Amino acid sequence: MMLSTRYYALLFLGTLHYFTTHAQSICPLIGPDFPPPKSLSSNKTFQSTISNFTQLLQQTISAGNTQYGPFDSANTSYSTELFSTYELTPLFTAHFTPPAVATYQDGVKSVDSNTVFRIGSLTKLIVVYTFLIEAGDARFNDPVAKYVPELLGAAQSINPSANSLGNVAWDEIIVGELAAHMAGIGRDWEGLGKIGGFFFPVGDPSALGLQPLHASELPRSKY
Ligand SMILES: *[C@@H]1O[C@H](CO)[C@@H](O)[C@H](O)[C@H]1NC(C)=O
Ligand SMILES: *[C@@H]1O[C@H](CO)[C@@H](O)[C@H](O)[C@H]1NC(C)=O
Ligand SMILES: *[C@@H]1O[C@H](CO)[C@@H](O)[C@H](O)[C@H]1NC(C)=O
Secondary structure: OHHHHHHHHHHHHHHHHHHHHHHOOOOOOOOOOOOOOOOHHHOHHHHHHHHHHHHHHHHHHHHOEEOOEEOOOOOOOEEEEEOOOOOOOOOEEEEEOOHHHHHOOOOOOOOOOOOOOOOHHHHHHHHHHHHHHHHOOOOOOOEHHHHOHHHHHHHHHOOOOOOOOOOOOOOOOEHHHHHOOOOOOOOOOOOOOOOOOOOOOOOOHHHHOOOOOOHHHOOOOOO
16 A cells, blocks of 8 residues: 555656656746655664654554554565665565465465566556556557557457357447446456456467467466
């Protein structure tokens, strides 16, 4: 949660930087221009903030409550890392493994800095923002299949009598719909997070245009 806020901030600053560097001569941003802090780890105010924050995290875990509402410390994992591009080691690192993790069938037993999280929604934003910066919105009405023709081929070869929930009309779905989550393709399509899952079992996902993954490419952690 904290990581994502920071990520948005970085993304926003990155975008701001892009516009300031490209528009400086015409219309500079109004306001002070602060130099970036370069040695935060040795700054007393920063150290005190981190120490207070660490204490707050510990209190939150033991009390199961915060001034903003309850925190389910029996089931909630978190991983936070704060870093500066001016320093080699992270400024702050905190990981928490709740007791419930021990009972999970999948995933790690201990959350640490090597734990892989699903951060899908963050990566989606980065993809779309990068696309908009580089290409603008001129391509938003193009069919996705124009750029990934394998999908179109698969769509055409699908049995027309197939269940419409399992039959993705790749020839009609446009880039903007995909970016806006309006393409009609559900999250964790095919049911319980796996192709060929519980709700709509399919024999061969590649018949739908989905490229097969090697076992080493499959995410190992679900939590
Ligand atoms: C530490 O950071 C605070 C807040 O940004 C700043 O006011 C202060 O000057 C910094 N102290 C040092 C020693 O750099
Ligand atoms: C950390 O907490 C102490 C005690 O509440 C407080 O005096 C201090 O100002 C806090 N430090 C920062 C940087 O907020
Ligand atoms: C949280 O964890 C406890 C103990 O593992 C479990 O009994 C409970 O159902 C969990 N609560 C939720 C909301 O998942």
